[in-house]
Amino acid sequence: MxxxxxxxxxxxxxxxxxxxxxxxxxxxxxxxxxxxxxxxxxxxxxxxxxxxxxxxxxxxxxxxxxxxxxxxxxxxxxxxxxxxKEDIVPTDADPVLFKMAPYLVVLAFVLPWAVMPFSSALILADLNVGILYMTAVTAITVVGVLMAGWASNDKWSLIGGIRSAAQIVSYEIPAGLSIFPVVLMTGTLSMQGIIRAQGWAPQHWFLFANPFTFVAANILFISALAEGNRTPFDLPEAESELVAGFATEYSGMRYLFFFMAEWGNLFIIGAIIATLFLGGWQFPRVSNNPVVMNVLELITFNVKVLFLVFVSMWVRGTLPRVRIDQLMTLCWKYFVPIAFANMIGTAIWVAIWPEGNPVAGYIMFAAGIVVAIVFIRRVVFYAKRSQMELYYYPTI
Amino acid sequence: MYLNFGVPLALTVIGIGFVALMFGLQKLLAPNNPYPRKLIPYECGEPPTGRAWINFNVRFYLIALIFVVFEVEVAFVYPIAAVYLDWVRRGAALAALSEILVFLLILFAGLAYVWVKHDLEWIKKVPE
Structure with a gap:
């Protein structure tokens, strides 16, 4: 700069x-x-x-x-x-809060782009509190959503708004605790610093650094889906029970901004996971030309992020919605204790091997490949079986 | 450094300006034809029964209370986590580890208390 x-x-x-x-x-x-x-x-x-x-x-x-x-x-x-489209503000609504809510939601979507590490040189501001800033500004969403739900003075909106608030604040705890393993291992909060501590090869990513980070990455991804109100955690806007949730009374541009922020947040979720666990923009040094390197790094980062975006779409197209008591049980009784244990485990791991254990990376990577192969075989098996069923019983 | 922290400020101005611009555009292009029946709250086509600002389930309030405890804890752990590696490299691994453990275990006792009191269950069974 x-x-x-x-x-x-x-x-x-x-x-x-x-x-x-x-x-x-x-x-x-x-x-x-x-x-x-x-x-x-x-x-x-x-x-x-x-x-x-x-x-x-x-x-x-x-x-x-x-x-x-x-x-x-x-x-x-x-x-x-x-x-x-005509812009409708209901007579019973609180007009100031009703009009302010889209601004806050869009703000929570715009601010994280300040620390988005596209490549080694392409970053707007490499703040030394990068990841803390990221969690802080994405949490503004909950204020906007709760404001929208309350100000509409509509029962569907109210239920959607408070459900959303409860869900987002609950899942912020496991998400925050799952960031700590990486911070403990790097000793920095800056996005570029975290990426530079990893390598381009998968066995040098923090995803495979030790068993605790692998679990932490999965908890962080699921919690991020819940924070972004994505299926299977889309209770706040469950169409079949709550009309459109907190956005029921909104129309025109105001409605659009809520969903623009939701879709835009997919990139931010993917970028957080890719930065913390998947090596960010790291690419082998094939050229000494900084422009070529930056383009390659930009492509690497975007491929990783877009893959995670695709996974979240895949999850949304596949899984049914959870119930609210299941949602809270999953968060408080499973994710929070596991994330605590992860953090303590990583702290002990770092105390024993401060520079990381190189053998663990290879073992974890091999285990990851085995899990991926088993998963793909399962998917192929069930896809084939459903095709066979369609072939033999075309009427069901 | 101040240049870096100017970026969030610039993004705030751009975000708010963009939303305001779009609302202005809508005001120019969109029809505006409100009448009282159109402006009542939506309740599946029925006339609304009373206002929506009612008492809601107290569970949400409890969740918010538990959240405040743990979010403050998360905020306090960030500085410790950031300097932990330095301490380990300087040979003070045991001191740093025990400090983190004591802090986390006290907080975990809070979670265990809430758990034992059955406040994590969505439908709380009142003892006879």
């Missing part, structure tokens, strides 16, 4: 007497706007189309395929439709 500002000043574009701070402020603002409008906003739109296509594929349907090639421009059409 500093070198960029000095290059800008030296190029003479701003005139000779422009103060350094002004140029720096302009650069920060323009870059932030570029990341938001160029990455975050289009991603949230495009992923809504991708998700609908993926579900359609899982459920043997076609999905949106009319607007643009293969329906690619569906998200723009949806946006235009929502802009042209």
């Amino acid at each position: 500093r070198t960029l500002v000095q290059t800008l000043l030296a190029s003479g574009f701003f005139g000779r007497n422009t103060p350094y701070d002004l140029v720096a402020a302009i650069a920060v603002f323009v870059l932030s706007a570029a990341v938001f409008l160029g990455v975050a906003f289009p991603f949230a739109g495009i992923v809504s189309w991708v998700e609908r296509r993926v579900w359609a594929r899982i459920q043997s349907r076609v999905g949106p395929n009319r607007v643009g090639p293969n329906g690619f421009l569906q998200w723009l059409a949806d946006g235009v439709k929502h802009v042209c």
Whole structure:
């Protein structure tokens, strides 16, 4: 950032007497706007189309395929439709809170992009409190959702809002506790620092560093799905029981912003997991040209994140919704104690091997491959069996 | 350093500005034709029975209370976790480990207390 500002000043574009701070402020603002409008906003739109296509594929349907090639421009059409919809504020609602809620939800979706580590050089701000900042700003969502549910003065919205608040705050505990193993092993909170402590090869990722981090990664992913109100934890907006949950009274753009934030949060969930456990942008050093390296790292990071986004869509298309008592039991009776044990286990592991145990990485990676093979074989087996059933009993 | 912390500020301004711009656009493009029947709260087509600001289940309140205890704990563990590796490298592994263990075990006693009191169950059985 500093070198960029000095290059800008030296190029003479701003005139000779422009103060350094002004140029720096302009650069920060323009870059932030570029990341938001160029990455975050289009991603949230495009992923809504991708998700609908993926579900359609899982459920043997076609999905949106009319607007643009293969329906690619569906998200723009949806946006235009929502802009042209009438904006209704119910008479009984609290107008100030009702209008403020979408701002807070969008804010919780925009702020994490400040510490998003796209590559070794492409990061808006490598804050030294990176991961703490990430957990802090994503938690703003709960305020917005609770505000929306309460201000609507509608029974569906109220139930959806308080359910969502209970769910998000509960799952923040295991999520927070599952971040600690990585912090204990690296001794830093900065996103780039955590990625630099890992290697490009899978046996050097923190996912396979020791048995505790493997469990922590899984708990963090499931908790993040619950925090993002994703199926199987989509109780706050359960269509079949709560109409649209906290968004029942919203229409037009206000409604769209809630769901833009939800889809955009998929990238943030994926980025947190990829940074902490999957080696982030780490790529073998094949070139000394920094531009080539950065492009390769950008691609690596995005492949990892988009794979996790796809997994969350897959989960949403496959699993049924859980009940609220099951949700709370899973969180408080299983995830919180296991996450505690993980943290203590990692602390002991680090005390014994401060620089990490290289053999453990290989063993864990081999075990991970075995688990993946067993899983794929199961999927193939059941896919074949259901095809056979369809072949022999086409009427069921 | 202040440059880095300017980024969240810039993103806040951009996010709020973007939402406000879209609402302005909607005001220009969308029809606006409110009438009283349209503005009543949605209750599946029936006229609403009373207001929605009612007493809700006390379980949600208890969950929020337990959350406050543990979230504060998570916030306090961050600084210890960040310096833990330094302590281990300086040979003070046992001291750091025992400090973390004592702190976590006291907190875990809190969870065990809530658990024993059956406050983690969604439907609490009142003893006879």
